[in-house]
Amino acid sequence: MPAPERIPAGSLTAVDLLTRGELTVRGQIREASNAVLYCTVAYEEQSAACVYKPVAGERPLWDFPDGTLAQREVAAYEVSEALGWGLVPPTVLRDGPYGEGMVQLWVGPAADAEDAAAVGGAELLALVEGEEPGDGWKAVGFAEVGEGRTALLVHADDVRLRRLAVLDAVINNADRKGGHLVLGEDERLFGIDHGVTFNVEDKLRTLLWGWAGEKLPEEAVDALGSLQGGLAAGERLAGRLGELLTAAEVDAVRERVAALLAAGRHPGPSGEWPAIPWPPV
Ligand SMILES: Nc1ncnc2c1ncn2[C@@H]1O[C@H](COP(=O)(O)OP(=O)(O)O)[C@@H](O)[C@H]1O
Numbered sequence: 704m705p706a707p708e709r710i711p712a713g714s715l716t717a718v719d720l721l722t723r724g725e726l727t728v729r730g731q732i733r734e735a736s737n738a739v740l741y742c743t744v745a746y747e748e749q750s751a752a753c754v755y756k757p758v759a760g761e762r763p764l765w766d767f768p769d770g771t772l773a774q775r776e777v778a779a780y781e782v783s784e785a786l787g788w789g790l791v792p793p794t795v796l797r798d799g800p801y802g803e804g805m806v807q808l809w810v811g812p813a814a815d816a817e818d819a820a821a822v823g824g825a826e827l828l829a830l831v832e833g834e835e836p837g838d839g840w841k842a843v844g845f846a847e848v849g850e851g852r853t854a855l856l857v858h859a860d861d862v863r864l865r866r867l868a869v870l871d872a873v874i875n876n877a878d879r880k881g882g883h884l885v886l887g888e889d890e891r892l893f894g895i896d897h898g899v900t901f902n903v904e905d906k907l908r909t910l911l912w913g914w915a916g917e918k919l920p921e922e923a924v925d926a927l928g929s930l931q932g933g934l935a936a937g938e939r940l941a942g943r944l945g946e947l948l949t950a951a952e953v954d955a956v957r958e959r960v961a962a963l964l965a966a967g968r969h970p971g972p973s974g975e976w977p978a979i980p981w982p983p984v
């Protein structure tokens with residue numbers, strides 16, 4: 704095999720660094736349901752923190768084929784890039800100390816920071832008394848909060864969350880909960896943990912139902928239009944998704960994008976699947 708081409712340090716993109724850098728495991732994220740390893744990746748003088756989820760550490764699920772979650776995470780990144788909103792941290796598929804897996808740039812405070820667990824988008828979600836979400840909030844639904852009491856679950860009426868809701872509708876995300884929202888530098892919002900996505904069945908399960916049935920904003924229609932172009936046969940994105948997903952799953956992405964554009968509205972729950980992940984954080 705020829706040696707990999709050298710690229711001058713300093714000109715590396717995050718994807719290049721994640722792909723070519725040397726991966727060193729620093730620790731394991733304990734609360735995770737799959738093997739999620741906190742790592743550093745280094746190439747010459749550049750380095751970054753990242754997560755590595757080896758395929759071998761994936762917990763089997765009844766409704767997704769075994770050993771495919773890492774590919775789905777990378778496919779979610781590719782679709783996010785095509786929408787142009789940078790919602791998913793750079794994510795690649797590569798070999799690592801425990802075999803092939805997904806490697807994703809770490810966003811938000813370092814894992815060893817004391818408040819690492821508190822970096823989620825918790826302030827974007829709330830439980831409120833009464834039946835009205837209040838100014839600046841959107842209602843998700845009523846939730847049991849113990850002792851027979853219910854409260855209204857709400858999320859912020861926030862442009863970043865609204866974009867994420869559009870991404871989730873496209874990738875058919877079955878697990879958009881509070882802990883999968885991460886605030887990075889400059890108030891940038893990222894979505895993480897996209898292993899249970901791209902099913903051919905409708906599995907959208909999310910906290911971000913606040914815009915269900917509402918007209919899509921113009922920027923979403925534009926972004927979906929360019930995504931649709933990228934999904935046409937022969938385009939780079941279509942080819943890339945074809946490497947990561949089954950042909951039926953790629954077709955289902957095209958169908959969801961076409962349906963969103965035809966309806967011009969945010970989707971509502973299908974009714975066949977619990978629409979809210981529990982617990983919500
Ligand atoms: N790219 C990332 N940047 C920052 N934190 C992350 C990232 N990926 C995962 N984490 C942290 O690790 C935890 C577990 O990761 P997650 O992707 O949710 O794993 P699992 O598939 O096991 O649920 C997350 O809740 C989050 O706190």
Ligand SMILES: [Mg+2]
Binds near residue numbers: 736
């Ligand atoms: Mg998770």
